[in-house]
Amino acid sequence: MAAHNKILLFNPRSAKITFRVPNSILNIAASVEGKYDWMVVDGNREDDPMGKISSYLSTGSFKYIGFTVMPGPQLRQAVAFSKKIKELYPKTIMIWGGYFPSQQYNAVLKSGYVDFVVNGPGDHCFPQLIDALENNTPYELIKNIIYRSGDDIIKTRKEDLIEQDTLPPLPYDKLHTMYSMENYLGKTYLGKKTFAYHSSIGCPFTCSFCSVVPIYEARWKAKSAQHIYNDLKYIKDKWGADAIEFHDNNFFVSEKRVVEFAKLIKPEKMTWWGMARIDTMNKFSDETLSLIREAGCKIIFFGAESGNDELLKRMDKGGTQSGAQIAAFAARMKQFDIIPEYSFVLGMPAPTPEQVEKQIDDDIAFIKKIKRINPTTEIVLYTYSPVPTEGSSLFKEVQNNGFRFPQTLEDWVSPHWENFDMRKNPLTPWLTPAMIDKIRNFETVLNGRYPTVTDIRLTSLRKNAIKALATLRYKINIYQYPYEIKLLQRIWKYRQPEIQGF
The missing domain is CATH 3.40.50.2300 (Response regulator)
Structure with a gap:
């Protein structure tokens, strides 16, 4: 060399x-x-x-x-x-x-x-x-x-996605000589030593608000179930991993692969989490859902996005996802003791401010409906942040509404654009400060009434204290100025999984 x-x-x-x-x-x-x-x-x-x-x-x-x-x-x-x-x-x-x-x-x-x-x-x-x-x-x-x-x-031209099983193994052992692998296995809601793993790349869908789409162009390639098991078994045996976060964009594309993996990993007694689509997993059999729970699957992240079928169509969700399906699937997950983690995207553009606000109000009402159907459902809220999905009607719409990305890296790293990247500060011209406050205040009250189970540092006593403050607000739809809830969340360093992980 x-x-x-x-x-x-x-x-x-x-x-x-x-x-x-x-x-x-x-x-x-x-x-x-x-x-x-x-x-x-x-x-x-x-x-x-x-x-x-x-x-x-x-x-x-x-x-x-x-x-x-x-x-x-x-x-x-x-x-x-x-x-x-x-x-x-x-x-x-x-x-x-x-x-x-x-x-x-x-x-x-x-x-x-x-x-x-x-x-x-x-x-x-x-x-x-x-x-x-x-x-x-x-x-x-x-x-x-x-x-x-x-x-x-x-x-230059894009390359076809590579067959993942043909790629060389990741050099975990050499990384261990630079940084102890044990320190990469963190204590989380899933386990004492949680390992982050990618089993596939891409996603076969073309949601117009998703940053994955411009890169992978509705393509998906995955490692075989046996390959995944071999990797995880190695990490478990060598460094003691007891839980897995699958950071795939869509782990559950193939029911066949999921079943094969679940059968292999079940004897290892590891718990795990991954991301999926509701309309895809809704087609999985009851036998499959029972198996993955028995094999250690504890929680699954789903892009619910909205209960409004027209908005789902504008988001180009693809497949067959609908508000009725989202609600029915939350109910179905209860019988398998798998926590559905539903993300919603609020603040989509509309022709008038009144329509934008109505979309927000309707989705807040729908989220509360989901919590009534299955209270264990974790809710993750994002404010819509445009991504440059070339050719998508939604991106053209936001441009027509006056939205523009920064032109320099110095502008991109300014504090308000960094928050934009975290989908917490949209900087979109159709959202008024009052609308943004409504979303954030509802999120505060929602997280108070239903603290996330993934925050392992939040004791039962603290959860009950926050719930006591938030329950009345939540029931009577009073979300303005939730300072008392924010104060406790700040004092106790409440963790939001969409920002800080489990």
Whole structure:
């Protein structure tokens, strides 16, 4: 191996307390393993990540640095560090991958400090790009990359999704030499040592509000049930994992695969969580739902989005999802003792302010209906934040309503746009401050009346205290100024799973 072509892979900080294995970075590491030397810097595990990066780059042996960048907190650190790296080590070739640069590549490449964007999976294109740069050969025909040529942005063709079982194993053991794997196995609602895992990429649906769609274009590829089991069994036996978070965009696409996996994992006595679609899982047999619960499935995240069938159609949910189905499925889940975690997206655009507000009110009423049907249903609220789904009628609609994305990375990392990325501050012109307050205040009262079961630090005594304050408000629909609930939630550091995980 050459002495001056090493690769540094950086995972910017995304969590304050609970850390997860940086799977996306490990995929890239696996793609170059045995060909190029590589090291990982995990911003979640370093007190001074920039100092750690500098300790590598100052040796002169690291020619390339790759960042994985999600919107929100990761972006803030990625921007600040990328600028600093280019100032101190201008010859370093910087490559960004992840959801944010794949969607906002113009702002990323025009920043002047990012040289290439990996547009989607990098398992093939990343090593091909390094090879081309090392050998001074053309890279224009490499799929899944975006780069700048003069004043032009060049976006190459997308690659077909790779068969996941053919990919090399993730280098957990080498990561363990840099960061103890035990510290990646956090205590959560699921277990004492919870392991984050990806068993598939993409999603076969085209929801027009989803950031996955522009990257994967309604495609999905998955590891086999046996492959998943082998990986998880290894982590369990070597480091003691007892629970799994499947961070797939859609773990439950194939009932056959789910059944095979459940039968394999059942004897291991591990608990697990994953994401699904309601209309897909509603087709699963009762036998399958019983099996996955017996095999350790404790909670499943579903994109309910709205109880309004017309809104679901505008969101291009695909499939057959409807308000009636969402309600019926919540009732069905009760008999299997699986907690349905329903997310709702409030604040969709409409022709008039009155219609926007009515949509919000109708969905608040529908959410309360769901809680009456199945009180164990976890509710996760988002305020609609546009994503650049090219060609979607919904994105055209929000543009016509005056919405625009920032044009520079500096604007993207301003505090209000960071909150936008977390789907908590929409910055959308059709939502008035009063409407946003209504959504947030209802969320506060809802979380007070029904504290999430996933906050393991919230004792029964504290839950009962918050419930006592919120119950009357919830029953009589008084959501304004819930300061007393907010105060207790702040004092007791109430955890919202959509922001902080389990």
